[in-house]
Amino acid sequence: MSRNGIRNHADVTVGEQIGPVTVPVGRDTLVAYANASGDQNPIHQDEEFAKSVGLPDVIAHGMWTMGAASSVIADWAGDAGRVEQFRTRFTAMVPVPQDGSAIEIGGTVKDIDEDGRATIDVTATADGTKVLGRCVAVVRLG
């Protein structure tokens, strides 16, 4: 992907929508995330283990979901290094069956301050269920 340039504050308005973007997630995604993050909890990889501890299936790492959401916001910002703050609550699990699943990520610009920082309310759903709550990103616009 080539860089599209940094999003300029003059081109952003409060209420602007980001996405939604559908992000697929498979068991292979979770293995890759486990290796990259160091979180090797078997509930994210081993269906038998996950079910043995009462989960419906293998579930995605909450931090994978947060990471996938940050990628959508970074794409919008045009520079991943400009995502200065990012926070969320984890409100529901994302089960990942053998044939995979998907999450939908969106955002709404809530505020732009005098220094050109945009505050974005971020949404993430899986099968219509909200999986991130009070998810907010702060992006330093160009």
Add this chain to the structure above:
Amino acid sequence: MAVNTDFAGRTMPPAGPFAVDAALIAEFAAAVGASDPIHTDAEAARAAGYADVVAPPTMAVRFEQQSQAAYIGDPDAGIDFSRVVHGEQAFAHHRPIVAGDELTGTTTVTSIREAGGHAMITVTTELTDVRGAPVTTATSTIVVRGGE
């Protein structure tokens, strides 16, 4: 064993240094679908004003969790990791993490709250660089589910 509330307010010894390299950044970026070339192309990163390839915004969690291990894994802390659920996570970046960084993590147990048989623990990790300058403040809240 119950969560030990005596740990509230305690700051753990610094952990690390954790070396950040380009291969790890590329691996993390691929795993979270981060397609900005500044994660994988040093030239693109430098053109954008960074010293080297840039870590995706949530990659700090890797170093945060390694820093927290001294607390979470301390038998005296009373945390049964099999009962831990991640409740909240926040990152405030003072500057982006880049390849070549060597990060030190200092973890403070901000609060321990018991409610309804569960314990909610908020932990803050300050990641600093070799000069001691702040890089990222990472805050997480974990819930330790009580026994049934």
